[in-house]
Amino acid sequence: MRHLRPSITVLAIISCFITIVLYYWGHLPTHRINKMPRLAETTTEKIIVERPMLHVPLNKVYNVLKDDNDSMELIDEHRQVYMIDTPGCKIPIRLINYRKDLKISKKLSNCGPRAVYLRRNDEFNIRVYIAEKTMKEYLRKSTEYECCYRYIRKHDLYFKHGKTDSRYSDCKEIKHGSTFRLEWDFINVQCYDYDSQNVSHVIYNDIYAFAKKISISTQNYKECNIKYNVLMIGMDSMSLNRVGQTMLRTVTFFKQNYWTAFRAYHKIDDNTFPNLMAVITGKNLSVISQRCSWKMDKCKDLLIWNKFKEDGYVTAYGEDYLRLPDTFTNEYAFQEQPTDHYLRPFFMNREIELSNRSTVCAGNVYSGQQLLDYALDFADVYKQDNFFGLFWLNSFSHNVNSRPENADKIFESFFNRLSYTGALTNTFIIFFSDHGIRFGQHRAQMESYFDDRMPFLFIWPPILFTGREVMKYRALVINQFRLITPYDIFDTLVDIKSISSCSNVTDIDSDYTASHSIFDIISYNRTCKEVGIHDKWCSCHNLYPLPIQDNEGMRCVSHVLAKINSMISAIKTKKCWGCMSLELRNILRVHFYYNDDKISLFYVVAFTVSPGNVSYETTVLRKNNNFEIIGPISVISSYRGLGKCTINPKERLYCLCQKIEKCSLIRL
Structure with a gap:
């Protein structure tokens, strides 16, 4: 019996332990597992950081996505629904029905087909792939052809009067499977066949863009434990409502991957230039006109990308569809290259309009696709360094007959591929617009008054940021339901720079003391007047x-x-x-x-x-x-x-x- 007592005691303890384990196993909060964000597959080391807060579902922002019928009426006689409802600003939900356009929407015209593909072999070399079946469609009577590549170069007078004055390197022969070293950002490929008189004829002509990595010395820059990168993707004339209805795949991707979505991002002026300049300078149009008109190169100190460059960041700016004209043109044109990588020479080379300006091509690919491909390459090349890139797309959404719904898969693919580069670990992605549709048949509707004033804003906070800066991330989530302006985005960029340089930046200010970084909780009582939104543009009221x-x-x-x-x-x-x-x-x-x-x-x-x-x-x-x-x-x-x-x-x-x-x- 004396020997049995210890055995019984041990068995009792083990039984209790097993009982406790089984109990907690049956009551595990499995919803936390389902709530975990999908982390990017990195090419380096996998980092798994659990988010400190629950995600605010996008279906709260896009109630319209639940409605499968044709009715867009979200407001009944007994209840008023608001985009935001605060003491300082109440913006009613008034939605244009863009779904009607989807029923009659046509596919984009074909720019190609592309027969020669260039892919990175590694950081410094490009490999050539030729689709023989497609190339045969370009052949005339001959069955033989030759291809060569050359770099698109510019000289000192390139920017004069905003016109193209490109010159090229010598054209060097390439074949399927061959490789060559990347020496410039922009490449032109031409293929020839020969007639019976042995005279060559160009049968294929295409252009390609890659970010050739440059070296920047970091010895004079203060090193922090983490320096955050910034990648900004802008899309012209896209309201929150329009992107929610026409780009469902992209919006769904954001929802599934825990991006923040802002219900009341509000424009501060009429068109692209003042709204974009407020984002990248923090200044209003009157200040920009006074300081920068016909002397844009002397205003570089105002541009936020130059502030990042001072801290050792590589910078890039690109914009497609230059026939509009583009943002920095006429009196605000640069005479010198404003960033380390600049895409204007590329799009000035071979950009054309098709199908009554509904399709814009650069070579054998959509201009917008070319720009996004370059942005992806830029982020991938510099992911181990520090970068600031701004890429602005006009071609998919600017014109009355533009069809952003046809670009939905392109954007979804871009953000998905970006997540597999590993760059998202320490990179802020800001996907935004300048305003909604400003002209066209939709503007006859009352709802267009609000649609014009409410562009979209989505932000990916990097994984390392959400784990280390819990209170800043908390403020970011809360501010999804506050009145936000382009001036606030500028202050947020300044805040990112400050965090990344281990210092409090005090010499960079916007024009409005009421503007705030969205890493700080925005006042619940905020009004249009406080943040510099003129009565003409304010939508904090019902009509x-x-x-x-x-x-x-x-x-x-x-x-x-x-x-x-x-x-x-x-x-x-x-x-x-x-x-x-x-x-x-x-x-x-x-x-x-x-x-x-x-x-x-x-x-x-x-x-x-x-x-x-x-x-x-x-x-x-x-x-x-x-x-x-x-x-x-x-x-x-x-x-x-x-x-x-x-x-x-x-x-x-x-x-x-x-x-x-x-x-x-x-x-x-």
């Missing part, structure tokens, strides 16, 4: 409809039309040309709203004039019995071709040119 026959609405429209004609009379035009007076054709819509104190009454009117069928939208403040136009008068119809006779390009939107009869260009 209430009025009949188009409403007397006050018609008086308001008449006041705006009289103002336009007054402006027209003062426009200076080229000799023998003038601007026609405009008359009201029809009123598209009339809405009103009150300001916060319920005293000031604002009208938002849209109408079409003749001749020309040009449509305008403007905001008008009613004071007693008088009207005051708030901000600029916006053109909301397609304005291509307007005002070609004006001296000042900024006045062209209000001028329908008319040739003056019996006028001679010859001065006696």
